[in-house]
Amino acid sequence: MKLILFSKAFKDRNIKELIELAHGYGLDGYDFCVRPEYPVNPDNVADKLPEAASLFAKDGLSIQMVTGNFDLIFPDHPTARPILSAMDKADIRLLKMGYFFFNPGKQDYWQEVDKIRTAFEGWQKLGREYNVKICYHTHSSRCMGFNASALSHLINGFDPRYIGAYIDTAHMAIEGEEFCFGIDIIKKYLSIVALKDVLLTREAVGDHGRKAMSWVTAGNGMVDWTAVFSDLRRVGYKGPLSIHCEFSVPEAEFMNAVKREVEFFRNKCREL
Numbered sequence: 001m002k003l004i005l006f007s008k009a010f011k012d013r014n015i016k017e018l019i020e021l022a023h024g025y026g027l028d029g030y031d032f033c034v035r036p037e038y039p040v041n042p043d044n045v046a047d048k049l050p051e052a053a054s055l056f057a058k059d060g061l062s063i064q065m066v067t068g069n070f071d072l073i074f075p076d077h078p079t080a081r082p083i084l085s086a087m088d089k090a091d092i093r094l095l096k097m098g099y100f101f102f103n104p105g106k107q108d109y110w111q112e113v114d115k116i117r118t119a120f121e122g123w124q125k126l127g128r129e130y131n132v133k134i135c136y137h138t139h140s141s142r143c144m145g146f147n148a149s150a151l152s153h154l155i156n157g158f159d160p161r162y163i164g165a166y167i168d169t170a171h172m173a174i175e176g177e178e179f180c181f182g183i184d185i186i187k188k189y190l191s192i193v194a195l196k197d198v199l200l201t202r203e204a205v206g207d208h209g210r211k212a213m214s215w216v217t218a219g220n221g222m223v224d225w226t227a228v229f230s231d232l233r234r235v236g237y238k239g240p241l242s243i244h245c246e247f248s249v250p251e252a253e254f255m256n257a258v259k260r261e262v263e264f265f266r267n268k269c270r271e272l
Helices: 015-025 045-058 080-090 109-130 148-155 169-174 179-186 225-234 251-271
Strands: 003-006 029-033 062-067 094-096 133-137 163-168 190-195 197-205 208-216 241-243
Touching: 003 015, 003 062, 003 251, 015 029, 015 045, 015 251, 029 045, 045 062, 045 080, 062 080, 080 094, 080 109, 094 190, 109 133, 109 148, 109 163, 133 148, 133 190, 148 163, 148 179, 163 169, 163 179, 169 179, 169 190, 169 197, 169 208, 179 225, 225 251, 241 251
Parallel strands: 003 029, 003 241, 029 062, 062 094, 094 133, 133 163, 163 190, 190 241
Antiparallel strands: 197 208
């Protein structure tokens, strides 16, 4: 398994600096943001993505996935073909698309499922054309496909060579899905795993309570990491593991926290 870092938090780092960071922290590469205002973005992706991939490869690193912008949800989006074409040239085979949101009371769930599956039909055609797998990330906060069970409604029946599941340990915990259960549901499509932790607590609201969440460093939340890595081993998972580093720490402590996060997951990988 490749241990990679999601580059979302490193928007201001150039490619050379990202290479240095990866080597300094013992990473294998990146889950690489191609978004507006990033070093590689939809406007320069045709040239800059293959160039970045080549620079990483010369230093023994790789871009395992490209993460597009949040609005990259339909296959006719103007950035879809340019990004996929650049990925094919750069030999990057996983794309993370954006999110479909759901508004209870204003949308019909199953009608939305049908609309999204129509979109995936188009994505599957593009995936086949460019030999890229389009992956959907399990995300809480009323996103469609918020856990593996819900994601199966959207992608079950599509070709797993071109449509994939990007499951997220923390968001699955938020949405109340045990990892071993979710991974069995989605394992045919399992393409990449997001590693992050979350602490769930009770928040008082008048005369009752509700669930509150805090993004924390690995080992300080609700995710059972022993179970996660045991289940990855059980299903024979060999794909990339993307460290997200979305925890809340003082800015001055952030890079030390990133280093601890990488070491934590490197140790978990060694246990496999």
